[in-house]
Amino acid sequence: MRLPAALLAALLLALPAAAQVTAVKIGVLTDMSGPFADQVGQGSVTAAQMAAEDFMRENPAIRVEVVHADHQNKPDVGSAIARRWVDTEGVHAIVDLPNSGVGLAVIEVMKERHRTALASSTASSAVTGRFCAPTTVQWVNDTWAQGNAVARSLVQQGGESWYYLTVDYALGHALEGDAQAAVTAAGGRNLGAARHPLNTGDMSSLLLRAQSSGARVIALANTGTDAINAIKQAHEFGLLRGGRTRIAALFLLISDVHALGLDTAQGLLLASPFYWDLNDGTREWSRRWGARMGGRMPTMDHAGVYSATLAWLRAAKRSDSLEGEMVVAEMRRGPIQDPLFGPVTIRPDGRAIHDMHVFRVKAPGESRYAWDYYERIATIPPEQAFRPLDQGGCALVAK
Structure with missing residues (x-):
C-alpha cells in the first residue's frame, strides 16, 4: 500500500536525524624547523593530539585524526598546503598557524572553502580586523x-x-x-x-x-x-x-x-594569557603535555592549540556539522569554560576574549x-x- 505523500513526509520528519559528524580530520599547520619551532612545532602537534584523545574519550563514536605539516614560514607554501588538505585530503579545520603572513593567507583559503581556521598562534590583530571571517577564531592573543x-x-x-x-x-x-x-x-x-x-x-x-x-x-x-x-x-x-x-x-x-x-x-x-604554573588546572595539563615532550613546559601557543581544538570539536558535535560558519557560530553561543584560559567568549569578529x-x-x-x-x-x-x-x-x- 502506498502512503499519501503528506503522511510519508511526516513520518520521515519524525525519524531521528542521522549523525553527520562521525569522523573529523584536523590539520596542524606549523613551523617545524624554523625560528618558531620551539614556540609551536612538535609541541603544537602534541597538544592537538591530546585534544583529539580527550574528545574521543568523551565521544567514542567519533573518530578524530590529526595531521601536520611545516609551512616553512612562507605564505604561498602554507596556503598551498591548506588547499590540498581541504580539497583532496578531507581536512575540516586547521589549527596553530604561527607567522601572521601565513595565517592571514590560510584564513582566506578556509573562508573560501567554508572550513574553520583556528588561528591560535597567529598574533596579528588584523585577523579580527579587516581580515575577519565567519570561519575564523583567534584564540590566544594578538598584537x-x-x-x-x-x-x-x-x-x-x-x-x-x-x-x-x-x-x-x-x-x-x-x-x-x-x-x-x-x-x-x-x-x-x-x-x-x-x-x-x-x-x-x-x-x-x-x-x-x-x-x-x-x-x-x-x-x-x-x-x-x-x-x-x-x-x-x-x-x-x-x-x-x-x-x-x-x-x-x-x-x-x-x-x-x-x-x-x-x-x-x-x-x-x-x-x-597562559602560564603553566598559574593554577591547578594549568599545572595538571602542562605536566601531561610535558611527559610527552621530554619534561619541557608548554608555551601559551601550545595551550591555545589544545583549547581551541577541543572547543571546536565539541562545537562540531553540538552543531552536528563540519561547515566552518556553523561550527564557529556554535562556539560563539556561550562562554566556554576552559581549564587553561578560564572563561572564554568568542566575539562576532572571531576574537576569543579571556584574561x-x-x-x-x-x-x-x-x-x-x-x-x-x-x-x-x-x-x-x-x-x-x-x-x-x-x-x-x-x-x-x-x-
Whole structure:
C-alpha cells in the first residue's frame, strides 16, 4: 500500500536525524624547523593530539585524526598546503598557524572553502580586523593585547620614550603599530623604528641605532630567535647596564625565556594569557603535555592549540556539522569554560576574549624549581585586555 505523500513526509520528519559528524580530520599547520619551532612545532602537534584523545574519550563514536605539516614560514607554501588538505585530503579545520603572513593567507583559503581556521598562534590583530571571517577564531592573543599590556605597564614605570626593532612582515608591523598606539595613549613618545628580516642573526647595528635615539625603552616587535638574539646582544653590549634603558619584549614566550636563561632574561616584562604554573588546572595539563615532550613546559601557543581544538570539536558535535560558519557560530553561543584560559567568549569578529596577565621574569635566586620563571604582577580582565569590538574594522560587526 502506498502512503499519501503528506503522511510519508511526516513520518520521515519524525525519524531521528542521522549523525553527520562521525569522523573529523584536523590539520596542524606549523613551523617545524624554523625560528618558531620551539614556540609551536612538535609541541603544537602534541597538544592537538591530546585534544583529539580527550574528545574521543568523551565521544567514542567519533573518530578524530590529526595531521601536520611545516609551512616553512612562507605564505604561498602554507596556503598551498591548506588547499590540498581541504580539497583532496578531507581536512575540516586547521589549527596553530604561527607567522601572521601565513595565517592571514590560510584564513582566506578556509573562508573560501567554508572550513574553520583556528588561528591560535597567529598574533596579528588584523585577523579580527579587516581580515575577519565567519570561519575564523583567534584564540590566544594578538598584537593589540600584547602591545596594550606591555606598553601601559612600562610607561607607568617611567619608560616614556620608545624605539622599535621590528621584524619586517605582518606580525612585526602589527606589533609596532599597536604598541605605538598604546604608548601614545598612555602618555609616552615613539622615537622611531628599525626593521629587519625574519631570522636575523646579527642585531648589533639595529641595537646601536636604538641606543643613539635616546629611548628609555627598546621595544622588540619580533619573536622567537629574533627576540632571543636581540636580548642576548643587548646584554653583551651593555646597553641595559645601569637600568636607564629597558627591553620591552612585545611577544616573548616561555620557550624564549628558557633559551635565554634567567641571568639574561630576569626583569623582562611580558604579557600572556597562559602560564603553566598559574593554577591547578594549568599545572595538571602542562605536566601531561610535558611527559610527552621530554619534561619541557608548554608555551601559551601550545595551550591555545589544545583549547581551541577541543572547543571546536565539541562545537562540531553540538552543531552536528563540519561547515566552518556553523561550527564557529556554535562556539560563539556561550562562554566556554576552559581549564587553561578560564572563561572564554568568542566575539562576532572571531576574537576569543579571556584574561590576560602581565608577568615579570624572575631572577635566578627567585626560581624555586624547573621552569619556575614568572611572577604575575597584574591581570587584565577580558573586556579591557583586547581591542574594543567596534575599533577593529571587522565587516562582521554590526555598525
